[in-house]
Amino acid sequence: MTSRTPIPPEPAVALREILAFDDSGTLRLLLAPGGQDVGVRAVAVGDEGPAQPLDGCLVLVVGVPAASAGAAGPVREAARRGACGVVLRDAEGTAAAPEVLAAAKESGIALLTRAEWADWTDTAALLRSALACARAGRGEEGAAVPDGGAESLAALAAAIAEYTGGSITIEDTRFRVLAHSATGPEADGLRRSTILGGRVPDWRVAELRRSGMLRALWTSRDVIHRAADADGPERLVVAVRSGPEVLGSIWAAADGRGLSPRAVDALRRGAEAAAPHLVRHRLRESGAARRSELALRGLLYGEGDARTHAWSLGLSPDAACAVVVAERDFGAPAGDRTLDVLALQAVSYRPSVRVLRDGDRLLVLLPVDTGQEHDVLGLARELATLALSLPTGVPVRAGAGPVAATALRTRSSCEEAALIVRVLRERADRGGETGGDGEARRGGETDRHGRADRARYADAAGVGPSLDVVRVLDAVRPVWEAGSGPVHDLVRADLAAGGELVRSLAAYLEASGDVARAAARLVVHPNTLRYRLRRARERFGVDLDDPDTRLLITLAVRLTG
Incomplete structure (x- = not known):
């Protein structure tokens, strides 16, 4: 032994x-x-x-x-x-x-x-x-980067450059350059502008987003290869992680020569060595980030002084803004990180974007320039579509709020975006099939299982009068809950017994009184439905020929689900 x-x-x-x-x-x-x-x-x-x-x-x-x-x-x-x-x-x-x-x-x-x-x-x-x-700083044997890599991000970037044979940038999740290796005389224009500007240019981030490169970066744990093309040399990139959390990325670009055969392995090990530094970078910003989160929450939910919140976020109080709300379906598996990936995608949409995670919802504040109002629905579409393509396949619905004339009115955009998401969810529960900007009506996207995308994103125009219906229902709910009478007796008694009669009344009203069509939807014989309607009249005194009664039953059915 x-x-x-x-x-x-x-x-x-x-x-x-x-x-x-x-x-x-x-x-x-x-x-x-x-x-x-x-x-x-x-x-x-x-x-x-x-x-x-x-x-x-x-x-x-x-x-x-x-x-x-x-x-x-x-x-x-x-x-x-x-x-x-x-x-x-x-x-x-x-x-x-x-x-x-x-x-x-x-x-x-x-x-x-x-x-x-x-x-x-x-x-x-x-x-x-x-x-x-x-x-790491004690020079343990077997490290793929020199011991100096533990001293600073700049030293680490230089060490990775030596092992990969390329030029290195280390960036956070907002594509700001935290460190870079020396720039050679043959460095491409993109690398120079990135280093001089302190961040990846917006047009480049947009291109990476459209091509799916960012999606691959945030969801992969391996080194990703981007072949040389007319716009630049060969590149390798790897995400820097702390457990499941994405902290940033390391990019290696060939500078007038091919990358080393050991470049991939050096990048993997470099990402491990960079993680403690990026954690420290993130924590260094935590105090400011927490204050920013409080200001953003206050602006979106109308808590505290909106003008102070706007200045704290670096926004002019007079800036036009809109809010996109992305909400994950209930019952997502434990550990699902769909909203985390969507948050990364949102902040890459534009540097001025601010994101707040609130339970199963992601609230995105988007400053809007004149002529760019369509960007709000575009961002909602992008988030909903990205969620469909992720391996977890957790459904997300996104609502695009209206553009508020000033940042001080952001709360109204946030409230409307949340209502739009609610309408999309209720339509899905009822089997509705409209939404988006018309694309869903024409077939829309499909998820990874091939199911049609049913209204996963929309603005106010996309949900039509349903938005006002939701507002009306919210307004009348206290009146209904405090009321009494035949309709209240019917609904309360029937729901306690399973709700068969309420479902039958709902189908009858939605079919505009067409018994045959309502019965088909309920999968019962028309005579069965007629019997149930007669029972509502005889037992509870509910007269469906009376327009006020029909209106009250319609409201009651919607309010009780």
Whole structure:
């Protein structure tokens, strides 16, 4: 029998190195009884199980804040299980509880807090990236890029350039250049304009989007090859990821010579080495990003001062804007990232686009120049079509709100876009088949299973009077819910019994009183439907010959689904 060689533990990294990596202000050290040279081997979440050993771990205690005396217990428990430190949630302006400080001091465990504007996902990514970056910087054997790549993104870009034989740019998800290698005399015009402008030109991003290159980049984990053409030399590109999260990309362009045979492997390893740096870049912007998110939410939902929100987003309050709402169908599988991919696509549409993720919805704020009003529906179409083409195939419906004359009126565009999505969803539930800008009526797109795309995007013109119907239904709902009478009695009693009579009345009214057509839709004999209608009159006193009664039943059926 051969004994299995134990896997050695990861080398420890001094706490001071982790704190030095955090230039975004995410972490604050409150207490370090053992000094800042205490070794950290891993990051753990405090509720991962009582049997989980925590030797050398920095533990994220997600349940209780530092200001709560109840956090003293988790601090002592983490120390008992071998942890070197704990991170608690901070509350701005609130000091840590004395009991918590005493527990850390007595246990000899480092005590840190997480900034209020950060979240636990950000904090875990920061700590793990700090560990990876510190270990990479020690020159471990087998690295595909020189040790200098761990020092800065610029050094990493230079190292990747040496191994690939090409010119390198490292970009974030908004195609801003974070670092680049030296530019040779034979560099193409696109690379020069990208570096000089600090970002990929808009026309180039639009071309990549139209060609499907961006879709492939955001969804693939492999290196993508783009052959040389009349517009530029051969290029390789790979997405930089932290787990499932896309952080940016690395591009290698041939500069007057072919790329190295080992270029693909160098790019893969370069993406791994770049991830900690791009995490730090993202966290450095987190504070501003959180404030921007609050301003965007306030502008879209009409909360707070709209003028201040607009300036915070870099928008003139007088700028014309529109909102596109993309909503994922309910019941999407756990871990589905459709909306994340759509968000990346949206921000590539135009640099001024702002995106807010709100549960199963994506809200996109689009500044609109005169003559570009059609771009709003175009973006809705693009998002709905992209969702259809993704491997998950999770349906998304997109509504294009009207152009608001100023950013201060953005809320109205957002509300209408959300109503349009609601109309599209209700039509789909009822088996409707119109929508979009006419394309869906002519057959539209199809999803990966070959099913016709039914009204997955639209503007107000695309949904017609249904938009006003939804507004009317919302307005009359309180009146209906507070009312009483024969129609109310019928609906409430029948829905409690399964809703057969309500469905029959709905089919009869939608068929404009044509019994044969309504019966066919219900898949029953016409005499069966006549019996049900007669029962409504005899049992509940509901007279379908009365126009007011028919109107009330129509509203009741729509309001109760």
